[in-house]
Amino acid sequence: MKLGLVIDLDTCVGCHACAVACKQWNTSGTSGPLSDYEPYGAEPSGVWFNRIRHYEVDDYPNNKTINAPMSCMHCEDAACVTVCPTGASYKRPEDGIVLIDQDKCMGCNYCSWACPYGARELDRESGTMKKCTLCVDRIYDENLPEAERQPVCVLTCPSHARFFGDFDDPDSEVSKQVRQRSGYSMMPEQGYQPTNKYLPPRQQPAVETHKPRQVSREEHSAEDKPMAQIQRWIAQQLKRQA
Amino acid sequence: MHPAISVICFTLFSGAGYGLLSFLCLDDLFDLNFNLSSARHMGLVVVALVLITVGLLASTLHLANPRNAWRAFFRFRTSWLSREGVFAVLLYPVALFWLFTLWGSDAGGSKVLAALTFLLCIATLFSTGMIYACLKTIRQWNTALTPTNYILLGFMLGSLVLVASGAGNVTIALIMVGAAALGKLIYYYWIGQPAGPTINSALGFTRATVRLLDVGHGEGNFLTEEFGYEVAKAKLIWLRLISIALAFLLPALLLLAFGATAGIPAMLCGFAGVFVERWLFFAEARHVVNLYHGAQAT
Numbered sequence: 001m002k003l004g005l006v007i008d009l010d011t012c013v014g015c016h017a018c019a020v021a022c023k024q025w026n027t028s029g030t031s032g033p034l035s036d037y038e039p040y041g042a043e044p045s046g047v048w049f050n051r052i053r054h055y056e057v058d059d060y061p062n063n064k065t066i067n068a069p070m071s072c073m074h075c076e077d078a079a080c081v082t083v084c085p086t087g088a089s090y091k092r093p094e095d096g097i098v099l100i101d102q103d104k105c106m107g108c109n110y111c112s113w114a115c116p117y118g119a120r121e122l123d124r125e126s127g128t129m130k131k132c133t134l135c136v137d138r139i140y141d142e143n144l145p146e147a148e149r150q151p152v153c154v155l156t157c158p159s160h161a162r163f164f165g166d167f168d169d170p171d172s173e174v175s176k177q178v179r180q181r182s183g184y185s186m187m188p189e190q191g192y193q194p195t196n197k198y199l200p201p202r203q204q205p206a207v208e209t210h211k212p213r214q215v216s217r218e219e220h221s222a223e224d225k226p227m228a229q230i231q232r233w234i235a236q237q238l239k240r241q242a
Numbered sequence: 243m244h245p246a247i248s249v250i251c252f253t254l255f256s257g258a259g260y261g262l263l264s265f266l267c268l269d270d271l272f273d274l275n276f277n278l279s280s281a282r283h284m285g286l287v288v289v290a291l292v293l294i295t296v297g298l299l300a301s302t303l304h305l306a307n308p309r310n311a312w313r314a315f316f317r318f319r320t321s322w323l324s325r326e327g328v329f330a331v332l333l334y335p336v337a338l339f340w341l342f343t344l345w346g347s348d349a350g351g352s353k354v355l356a357a358l359t360f361l362l363c364i365a366t367l368f369s370t371g372m373i374y375a376c377l378k379t380i381r382q383w384n385t386a387l388t389p390t391n392y393i394l395l396g397f398m399l400g401s402l403v404l405v406a407s408g409a410g411n412v413t414i415a416l417i418m419v420g421a422a423a424l425g426k427l428i429y430y431y432w433i434g435q436p437a438g439p440t441i442n443s444a445l446g447f448t449r450a451t452v453r454l455l456d457v458g459h460g461e462g463n464f465l466t467e468e469f470g471y472e473v474a475k476a477k478l479i480w481l482r483l484i485s486i487a488l489a490f491l492l493p494a495l496l497l498l499a500f501g502a503t504a505g506i507p508a509m510l511c512g513f514a515g516v517f518v519e520r521w522l523f524f525a526e527a528r529h530v531v532n533l534y535h536g537a538q539a540t
Contacts, residue, residue, distance in 0.1 A: 043461040045463050053456070068534075083322070083323065085323040190439065
């Protein structure tokens, strides 16, 4: 099995609901708590497994806003695991999930240096590194209804921009989405073969800009008359309905 | 990258210690004309071990959870940090045995142990460099020049300590200063060339411009603190000049003008210069995660 996420950059609205749901679930999950520093202070900060950034691609009038949620990509060649000196970081052979054994981590930050995606964050309170677990404490939980055995970010996404599944299964939703929509990896040149894939925005023409109707001098004076205005309004209404 | 003082002190002092120990081994093996009495030879080995120990202790200061530091020896097969730890710890018994064989013997100690100590010094210095060089995420480090410079600068400081102690060989020190300066200048040229991922490949939009609209977090976080460290370009150039002057030019001029009598100021200049060099090594390194925070290139 090769479990991972597909994120649709076409439909993501950048609402941060996935990040909030992630924080809520995981702060009481297997690698919780996700500590906050001065949550009510002047500069609140803390540990998050999932961060959403917003970009503008291309120039006006072809520009488009891209909201890019990023969490651990569960790379096939996970450098964070390779460099870990203690063996706290590991990649599960059965499903490819990259995890950190909180009892073994010594908080040297080295794995976070090796990760190009900023997926690992040090928790200052526990002194250990923390990262996305792909909700390993949800997806195998047989007490949950089968439809809810998914990462909480996928379940909560209001625009259905996130998919979870097995990339080794060619008939899974994630494999189909990647096939049909040309799913791609971020920063593939680093060579870590990230499992998570992103779906590019659909091809759409540039949005038509509104051009105000040019009004001649005669038309303008005619429009001043109330009757002409009413006639024009009726004509407009009828046209819209047709 | 955030320049952590603990890591700078670690590479500076342990690097100098390994360099010094290497020269002492080489003198025992090939007689480099250091004219060391048995007592002085032993004293300098102890100085090297103290420098190494101070460095290694400093390195543990940057651990957020040092209780688990002992586990760092268990991933020798894949992790350069683990290899560095293993070599560093293995060196102690070998070096101490060698030190024991030096006792009262003007002909030097056990040649086998001297050779082993030397090899472990090189292995540890190389591993220290490879900790940084193996990271593909930081293009300024991801080069064979990184371990080369760690070894050269360690040897340079070691040779300067020897001269300062009144025992070393000024010619060897000058050669080391020249070699280390050359290595560092090649490195500065190399990192000046544009290379590596851009914001376009980071996000997968390679056919148009990409700009950051909003980074998504209001205040700083681990990623901005650890990787977002940035220094003004003009300041970097000044610091580079200062480090080159202190680490290479001044020691070379002092040794050329006054010979071994200027050993102590030359050594102090060398340490100060390499400290600035190490600080720059971190401050100039740009992690690719900065691309997601709006940097156009690394």
